[in-house]
Amino acid sequence: DAKTTQPPSMDCAEGRAANLPCNHSTISGNEYVYWYRQIHSQGPQYIIHGLKNNETNEMASLIITEDRKSSTLILPHATLRDTAVYYCIVRGHHPQGGSEKLVFGKGTKLTVNP
């Protein structure tokens, strides 16, 4: 699976957009980009995933560059409750099924300030 690189920490003002970058320069054609977050002491929470098109859901938007070597998770209006560690993971899907094991790196610690 492709390795990802994320900044260890970021700060964002409450109400502003939080843009979290992720580099995955060795991503292959069938690998998806997943984003999870972990709020202190809780289990990780799935946010969004995509292959090559930009994606949006009720939590966030995912922008993937045309060459797919990097992506950005956007929280449009960050709140204090968005303070968490955000993980970017690249993983392929197995056409024959099987375990979709995810490998978590160290992620980005996002702090939303009042």
Add this chain to the structure above:
Amino acid sequence: IAGITQAPTSQILAAGRRMTLRCTQDMRHNAMYWYRQDLGLGLRLIHYSNTAGTTGKGEVPDGYSVSRANTDDFPLTLASAVPSQTSVYFCASSDSGLGRVFYGYTFGSGTRLTVV
């Protein structure tokens, strides 16, 4: 039950004792996983199961065993606990496989285990 339930939420265990961490899901997900999380090391996969009746080793399987007798339950057993197994343990599940769309994992709230 909604999602994944882990029990106990926390436990202090004497070294050398046997302990089973319980994990139950009500989503009929075919795949289940156990991770441990340690400060500075992130989440590491211990064992996984693609479907009921099958299991596989993850990144750090030594000292742990799992079973998957049915779809819903995936217990993790420490046969003889050691202090290095002090950690927060997370169980997760996913719905994946041929013909299915993978939407990611659902995690439980974790079990905080201290081995003394």
